[in-house]
Amino acid sequence: MPRVFAPILSFCTLLMILASAAGADGPPSKGAQGMPGALGTFEFKPADWMEGKQTWWKDTDGVDPGEAGCHIGTDADGKPNGRSFAEACLDGGVNLVESNPDANELHSHANDVGHPDKFDCNAWCIGQGAAKGVCQTAPAPPCIQSSAKCVCN
Numbered sequence: 001m002p003r004v005f006a007p008i009l010s011f012c013t014l015l016m017i018l019a020s021a022a023g024a025d026g027p028p029s030k031g032a033q034g035m036p037g038a039l040g041t042f043e044f045k046p047a048d049w050m051e052g053k054q055t056w057w058k059d060t061d062g063v064d065p066g067e068a069g070c071h072i073g074t075d076a077d078g079k080p081n082g083r084s085f086a087e088a089c090l091d092g093g094v095n096l097v098e099s100n101p102d103a104n105e106l107h108s109h110a111n112d113v114g115h116p117d118k119f120d121c122n123a124w125c126i127g128q129g130a131a132k133g134v135c136q137t138a139p140a141p142p143c144i145q146s147s148a149k150c151v152c153n
Helices: 002-020 121-127
Strands: 038-041 055-059 070-074 080-086 088-090 095-098 107-109 117-120 133-138 147-152
Touching: 088 133, 088 147, 095 121, 095 147, 117 121, 121 133, 121 147
Parallel strands: none
Antiparallel strands: 038 117, 055 070, 055 107, 070 080, 088 095, 095 117, 133 147
């Protein structure tokens, strides 16, 4: 049963990200401000959204478009609770959903709604000195589902 559940959860998470990430609705997060390709933040409800609940999270990579990350659900003391969601590619591999804030920083989501950043991977990679870049899926343990990162050429 767990083998069937993980792909279904991954697919549902990706659909939620795609549906809610059509555009940025806020400025870039503190960690993304001034970074090339930072398009701003948007509201994100995880596939297992808990309406009205304040939830707690830690991000494995902070704001680092070049590294695939996992957002790990915790309790208020930082102990993992089994929830997670991964970063993802949008818009045909052009843009990246990049979770925030800093790596391993315990933070809350009011109403279980996060505000990840959206990055243009091509612009981010050019800012890193590369000729171009794209978003590609990549593993990011402990997330079961695939994550994503900007890959520069």
